[in-house]
Amino acid sequence: MSQSGATVSQECITAYNELKLNKKYKFIIFKLSDDYKEIVVEEASDSKDWEAFREKLINATSKSKSGAVGKGPRYAVYDFEYSLASGDGLRNKLTFLAWSPDDAGVQPKMIYASSKEALKRSLTGIATELQANDPDDIEYDSIIKTVSKGLAG
Amino acid sequence: MAQQPLSSAAQPTDVYGGDEVSALVLDPGYCNTRAGWAGEDVPKSILPSFYGHSTATPTQNYFGDERLIPRADFEIRNYMNKDSVVEDWDVAPKIWEHMLINRLQPDKQTPPSKNGLNDDPKEKTQDGEGDVAMEETENQEIEKLLQENPLLVTEAPWNTPKAREKTTEVIMETWGCPAFWLSRTPVLSAFAAGKATALVIDVGGANTSVAAIHDGMVLKRSIQKSPIGGLWLSSQIRSLWETSEPKVTLTPTYMVENKTPVDALAPVQARLRHFPYQIHSSFRAYEEERVLTEFKESVVEVWNKPGRLNSPGNEEFAKTLPGRVFEMPDGWNQMWREQRFKLTEGLFDETAGYPLPEEERVGKNQTIPALIRAALEAVDVDLRGNLLANVVVTGSTTLINGFNDRLQNELAAMYPGMKIKIHAAGLTSERRFGAWIGGSILASLGTFHQMWISRKEYEENGPGIVEKRCK
Numbered sequence: 001m002s003q004s005g006a007t008v009s010q011e012c013i014t015a016y017n018e019l020k021l022n023k024k025y026k027f028i029i030f031k032l033s034d035d036y037k038e039i040v041v042e043e044a045s046d047s048k049d050w051e052a053f054r055e056k057l058i059n060a061t062s063k064s065k066s067g068a069v070g071k072g073p074r075y076a077v078y079d080f081e082y083s084l085a086s087g088d089g090l091r092n093k094l095t096f097l098a099w100s101p102d103d104a105g106v107q108p109k110m111i112y113a114s115s116k117e118a119l120k121r122s123l124t125g126i127a128t129e130l131q132a133n134d135p136d137d138i139e140y141d142s143i144i145k146t147v148s149k150g151l152a153g
Numbered sequence: 154m155a156q157q158p159l160s161s162a163a164q165p166t167d168v169y170g171g172d173e174v175s176a177l178v179l180d181p182g183y184c185n186t187r188a189g190w191a192g193e194d195v196p197k198s199i200l201p202s203f204y205g206h207s208t209a210t211p212t213q214n215y216f217g218d219e220r221l222i223p224r225a226d227f228e229i230r231n232y233m234n235k236d237s238v239v240e241d242w243d244v245a246p247k248i249w250e251h252m253l254i255n256r257l258q259p260d261k262q263t264p265p266s267k268n269g270l271n272d273d274p275k276e277k278t279q280d281g282e283g284d285v286a287m288e289e290t291e292n293q294e295i296e297k298l299l300q301e302n303p304l305l306v307t308e309a310p311w312n313t314p315k316a317r318e319k320t321t322e323v324i325m326e327t328w329g330c331p332a333f334w335l336s337r338t339p340v341l342s343a344f345a346a347g348k349a350t351a352l353v354i355d356v357g358g359a360n361t362s363v364a365a366i367h368d369g370m371v372l373k374r375s376i377q378k379s380p381i382g383g384l385w386l387s388s389q390i391r392s393l394w395e396t397s398e399p400k401v402t403l404t405p406t407y408m409v410e411n412k413t414p415v416d417a418l419a420p421v422q423a424r425l426r427h428f429p430y431q432i433h434s435s436f437r438a439y440e441e442e443r444v445l446t447e448f449k450e451s452v453v454e455v456w457n458k459p460g461r462l463n464s465p466g467n468e469e470f471a472k473t474l475p476g477r478v479f480e481m482p483d484g485w486n487q488m489w490r491e492q493r494f495k496l497t498e499g500l501f502d503e504t505a506g507y508p509l510p511e512e513e514r515v516g517k518n519q520t521i522p523a524l525i526r527a528a529l530e531a532v533d534v535d536l537r538g539n540l541l542a543n544v545v546v547t548g549s550t551t552l553i554n555g556f557n558d559r560l561q562n563e564l565a566a567m568y569p570g571m572k573i574k575i576h577a578a579g580l581t582s583e584r585r586f587g588a589w590i591g592g593s594i595l596a597s598l599g600t601f602h603q604m605w606i607s608r609k610e611y612e613e614n615g616p617g618i619v620e621k622r623c624k
């Protein structure tokens with residue numbers, strides 16, 4: 001269980017298994033429900049456009065307890081596919097991304113950070129986990145370097 | 154906006170929005186103790202952990218800054234030890250009650266007939282038994298006042314099992330709270346920065362600590378601490394004033410009756426107050442600390458240009474930088490230039506800084522860079538990159554100008570080629586009360602209901618439950 005007590009909805013696990021086993025999606029973005037009780041799927045997509053995915057994270061919002069809408073953290077799973085520089089073919093890596101922009105409010109940041117364990121534990125087979133806090137952290141080139149441990153070509 | 158606590162009668166039956174407004178959060182530290190309602194942005198009650206103790210019979214304790222004034226037979230004590238672990242278990246619950254009840258729930262205060270304010274002080278000195286009886290009624294009131302409030306208490310990651318057990322006992326037995334939770338301060342600070350994995354550097358009043366957090370857990374072996382903090386910095390300032398030419402005398406505010414403004418470095422023209430009784434040295438030290446704090450806030454800086462202060466040419470350059478004037482309570486004033494930087498240099502370099510008495514000197518393993526290195530060396534090598542990219546800086550002493558830039562420079566020099574990213578909250582309050590704010594958000598979540606250790610769970614398992622649940 002997470003340290004916040006938030007739970008993971010079944011749809012997260014279903015969507016993740018669709019991505020992992022059936023390759024139905026390229027990525028899934030998860031969010032906390034508006035009452036901050038449960039982690040739910042915000043979007044599952046088969047779009048391979050990294051920039052569009054990145055924009056979605058950057059533009060994500062959260063409502064603070066006073067009702068003001070500000071930048072919001074998210075969780076995401078992305079199925080990276082890259083070819084090795086050595087020419088040994090393609091590799092796939094399921095990557096868990098904890099996105100928490102530094103300029104989001106302290107309340108959403110706190111809730112997302114303290115709930116992350118719940119989601120990560122229910123998703124089996126994640127190869128890499130990343131924590132990203134500003135738009136530079138989610139540039140494709142820098143991320144693929146980390147994910148592939150520098151082996152991507 | 155901070156949400157007003159609802160009275161217990163109007164408690165919401167649903168938890169929509171997840172706000173559990175009746176929970177309280179207590180964050181004890183060596184210099185200050187912070188308490189407030191969960192869900193609020195800042196702690197409503199901030200009291201010094203120092204308290205006044207009257208040694209005359211019957212002895213009496215005074216809590217709160219405004220009650221720490223010159224008195225006869227009056228000492229200043231602290232309920233914590235310098236490691237930020239509670240030492241005096243007779244006084245700690247009293248201070249906490251004072252904060253959680255008198256300060257936070259004044260509408261529920263004990264009726265005037267029982268609160269002791271209307272008691273004839275003469276009667277009290279004569280009648281010791283009457284005093285005991287009064288305390289008993291007070292205790293009953295306390296039980297009633299806190300038995301509706303779940304309580305989250307923060308603790309240093311090195312808090313002892315014994316102290317945790319004692320805390321639990323006070324919460325469940327003395328106060329009768331319905332539920333409680335203990336949280337480690339660096340975890341709360343990391344979460345409040347949006348990170349489940351982070352290297353937390355907390356430069357506080359009595360301590361500086363470095364701890365690696367991974368997936369929301371403190372990595373025990375990584376915990377490093379050292380006495381370099383705000384109080385250590387005070388010793389540096391004292392040493393600077395001692396060795397200054399001419400020597401600077403520290404006369405705390407309470408001793409000054411009036412003063413006439415004088416030119417810089419001119420002799421002081423002030424009339425001092427005299428007291429018909431002896432002022433205890435601990436009281437004077439406490440008052441001196443106020444002046445030192447002001448000096449830290451307005452004058453002291455951290456050298457944040459490339460290299461260290463004693464790198465070639467830097468000290469010369471520091472002398473050309475604009476200085477700051479500081480006026481002492483007695484009117485003495487003086488411009489401080491390169492000294493402003495040298496004061497903090499010892500945080501990073503044990504050979505720099507001003508000479509200190511032997512017991513306050515720090516070794517080369519106790520500087521901030523050394524603590525960071527030791528913390529990282531104690532964790533798996535694969536984690537280090539991740540931690541350096543997620544450094545969380547918290548604690549009041551980090552608010553000194555230039556601290557973060559300097560830390561960045563030091564880390565870059567220590568770990569060339571690594572990605573280093575420091576996260577420090579921009580809001581002063583978030584850096585001063587980082588752990589409290591984290592606890593406040595956590596305890597206010599509707600989902601946190603299932604995390605609290607309930608009275609039932611406590612009764613079934615005993616105080617040992619804390620070690621099992623609050624890891």
